[in-house]
Amino acid sequence: TQHADGGKWFEAAQNYAAKMYQFKKKAAKAKEAEYIEKKKAELQKMREKGALIEEGEGWYMDDRGEFYVKPGAALDLDIMVTDLVQEVIEAKALNLDELPMLKKKAKSFMDKYHTGQVVTYEEAQQMLEITWPIGLMECICRRERRGMYNDPMAHTCFSLGVGLYKWERWPETFRGITFLSVEEAKERLAYFNKKGCVHTLWTFYTPYIGGLCNCEYPTCLGIRGRVDYGIDGILYKGEYVIVPIPDRCTGCAECVKFCQFGAMSMSRSRNKVTVNMQKCFGCGQCLVHCPNTAFKLLEREKALGVRDHW
Ligand code: SF4
Numbered sequence: 001t002q003h004a005d006g007g008k009w010f011e012a013a014q015n016y017a018a019k020m021y022q023f024k025k026k027a028a029k030a031k032e033a034e035y036i037e038k039k040k041a042e043l044q045k046m047r048e049k050g051a052l053i054e055e056g057e058g059w060y061m062d063d064r065g066e067f068y069v070k071p072g073a074a075l076d077l078d079i080m081v082t083d084l085v086q087e088v089i090e091a092k093a094l095n096l097d098e099l100p101m102l103k104k105k106a107k108s109f110m111d112k113y114h115t116g117q118v119v120t121y122e123e124a125q126q127m128l129e130i131t132w133p134i135g136l137m138e139c140i141c142r143r144e145r146r147g148m149y150n151d152p153m154a155h156t157c158f159s160l161g162v163g164l165y166k167w168e169r170w171p172e173t174f175r176g177i178t179f180l181s182v183e184e185a186k187e188r189l190a191y192f193n194k195k196g197c198v199h200t201l202w203t204f205y206t207p208y209i210g211g212l213c214n215c216e217y218p219t220c221l222g223i224r225g226r227v228d229y230g231i232d233g234i235l236y237k238g239e240y241v242i243v244p245i246p247d248r249c250t251g252c253a254e255c256v257k258f259c260q261f262g263a264m265s266m267s268r269s270r271n272k273v274t275v276n277m278q279k280c281f282g283c284g285q286c287l288v289h290c291p292n293t294a295f296k297l298l299e300r301e302k303a304l305g306v307r308d309h310w
């Protein structure tokens with residue numbers, strides 16, 4: 001609810017709006033000379049005080065592990081995510097002392113510039129109604145990590161909103177983009193949902209929402225980064241958690257196949273499914289695929305034990 005006036009933040013139209021996009025781009029790309037100068041002066045002061053502990057091309061990190069894009073710099077967000085996750089993976093294997101700071105740095109970058117959140121199928125449908133235009137692009141995770149180049153099965157990322165007006169001018173840069181009507185996009189979404197993909201939204205300079213993805217573990221860097229590498233800001237849990245309805249469960253175990261977060265198991269003695277609510281991301285895929293509707297989605301805020309687990 002941080003970026004909406006009550007309600008779910010991603011249902012607030014302003015988070016998809018031209019004004020938001022231009023404002024964020026202005027701040028980031030710093031067309032305003034005044035803004036650039038102010039930020040440059042701040043940066044210089046930090047250097048002098050020794051509070052700047054790392055600097056890269058276009059970015060810097062202060063001694064609290066806060067990540068910033070340098071004034072006027074334009075970072076490739078996808079490349080930056082990959083680099084930051086790579087740093088965490090390497091530190092896990094080779095340098096545990098550095099791990100807490102690197103995780104902080106990654107979280108800070110993601111929270112500010114490029115974070116994700118799990119949404120249910122119904123929420124994803126609503127998102128497609130709020131924003132325009134809608135493009136379908138090749139999934140960078142499937143392409144880079146599974147070698148799925150020019151494969152229609154890897155066209156799973158909806159690009160949303162006014163950012164696309166710029167992209168339309170350079171289609172060759174945007175991974176085989178196809179523009180879709182709302183109805184076409186919903187049909188595609190239904191297809192991914194049936195396949196068992198987890199729907200995730202993505203910000204491009206938070207809170208501007210520019211992407212709606214259809215993901216799978218372990219290919220998705222967002223799911224993997226959160227579940228396996230413990231990078232909190234890379235992908236937040238959804239607004240719901242799942243609650244089983246044991247009386248309706250016949251123990252077929254179909255739902256377990258569709259949980260990409262390792263949150264479900266079968267109780268051998270009861271022949272019923274069990275959910276670990278701490279691990280549940282609220283994607284709703286178990287409910288979608290249960291033949292007996294033996295689950296309900298509960299608002300996270302009402303689930304006392306996990307209401308603060310995002
Ligand atoms: S977030 Fe999901 S759909 Fe988007 S690029 Fe990664 S795996 Fe592909």
Ligand code: SF4
Nearest residue numbers: 249250252253255290
């Ligand atoms: S799919 Fe439904 S009926 Fe089958 S184990 Fe899961 S909850 Fe029970």
Ligand code: SF4
Nearest residue numbers: 259280281283284286
């Ligand atoms: S238990 Fe169900 S809702 Fe929770 S993460 Fe697994 S599939 Fe998604």
